[in-house]
Amino acid sequence: MRTVLAGCARLLRPGGVVAMTVRPWWRDGQLIDLPGALVRVGEETGLVLYERNVALLAGLRGDQLVPRTSFFALEAVRKARQRDVPRLVVAHEDFLVFRAPSAEVSAARTATRYAALAAA
Numbered sequence: 001m002r003t004v005l006a007g008c009a010r011l012l013r014p015g016g017v018v019a020m021t022v023r024p025w026w027r028d029g030q031l032i033d034l035p036g037a038l039v040r041v042g043e044e045t046g047l048v049l050y051e052r053n054v055a056l057l058a059g060l061r062g063d064q065l066v067p068r069t070s071f072f073a074l075e076a077v078r079k080a081r082q083r084d085v086p087r088l089v090v091a092h093e094d095f096l097v098f099r100a101p102s103a104e105v106s107a108a109r110t111a112t113r114y115a116a117l118a119a120a
Contacts, residue, residue, distance in 0.1 A: 006045040012100035023093040035094035047098035055095045
């Protein structure tokens, strides 16, 4: 994802937007915070986190929310509970929105990089 986001940072016009949905997952009993990791990676590639929203994994039936989880998520929770590991199904994804910096910010960053290279 670092390569993808770095490519987006290079291709986007100033103020351009990259949006993605991403969810955490469980591995070896630990919750892997993929959304948080992607926020850090996006910022390291020069993008600016503009919004971090919650996207419910649900549908509407009349005026009621109905959970919409994947088979794999349900199966993982069932297996964990069979092993007496308390676990809930993830009911949301993070909706991350990054923006390319404005032209002024990009120019300032470039000038700072060149000054650092010249001093080295």
